[in-house]
Amino acid sequence: VSKLQPLDRVVALADAGQRSFGENYPQDLRDRAAALADRGLDWHAIGPLQRNKVKYVARAASWFHALDRLEVAVELGSRRVNDPIRCFVEVNVAGEATKHGVAPAEVGRLCDAVRAVPGIALVGLMGMPPIPDDPGWTMEASRVHFRALAALARSLGLSELSMGTTGDFPVAVEEGATWVRVGRLLFGDR
Numbered sequence: 001v002s003k004l005q006p007l008d009r010v011v012a013l014a015d016a017g018q019r020s021f022g023e024n025y026p027q028d029l030r031d032r033a034a035a036l037a038d039r040g041l042d043w044h045a046i047g048p049l050q051r052n053k054v055k056y057v058a059r060a061a062s063w064f065h066a067l068d069r070l071e072v073a074v075e076l077g078s079r080r081v082n083d084p085i086r087c088f089v090e091v092n093v094a095g096e097a098t099k100h101g102v103a104p105a106e107v108g109r110l111c112d113a114v115r116a117v118p119g120i121a122l123v124g125l126m127g128m129p130p131i132p133d134d135p136g137w138t139m140e141a142s143r144v145h146f147r148a149l150a151a152l153a154r155s156l157g158l159s160e161l162s163m164g165t166t167g168d169f170p171v172a173v174e175e176g177a178t179w180v181r182v183g184r185l186l187f188g189d190r
């Protein structure tokens with residue numbers, strides 16, 4: 001996850017062999033994908049997306065991890081009918097009022113609707129448990145959320161799981177993550 005990191009650090013990681021990069025902000029994704037277009041990188045859009053910024057993701061990303069509305073899927077898919085973009089539905093795993101994502105009870109319905117959208121290849125679920133600024137917190141607290149997300153994905157026949165950040169990715173991997181979204185560990189603090 002290269003969001004908010006200076007471009008020279010992204011270049012350094014690309015030079016070291018890293019091929020997949022994740023960006024939160026659609027304009028940053030557009031600019032970086034353009035700046036590094038000759039390097040054969042694979043771009044992941046991982047942040048919330050408004051309809052008016054869909055075009056940037058449609059042009060630059062191979063993957064979108066934060067789908068939580070059908071209207072965005074329709075808009076995005078309409079620009080990718082000949083080259084479907086792989087998408088994760090984002091689940092609000094801990095039911096936090098401030099987080100993006102769909103409530104677990106709504107996920108099945110959204111996935112059914114998204115599966116019918118041309119240009120979208122629904123591949124999995126994404127979730128991000130809370131990591132409180134609390135000295136007593138350990139990554140074990142994320143396990144129950146990752147496990148529930150994995151069970152939900154299985155029940156929907158989805159094979160990819162985007163879960164785990166710098167703070168809790170080892171537990172996410174144990175629970176079946178197929179993509180981890182690690183930023184600070186690789187790049188240093190933002």
Ligand SMILES: *Cc1c(COP(=O)(O)O)cnc(C)c1O
Pocket residue numbers: 001003024046047128165166167181182183184185
């Ligand atoms: C910032 C961010 C990450 C990476 O977090 P780190 O703590 O830097 O590993 C992963 N996923 C999303 C959606 C993010 O916004």
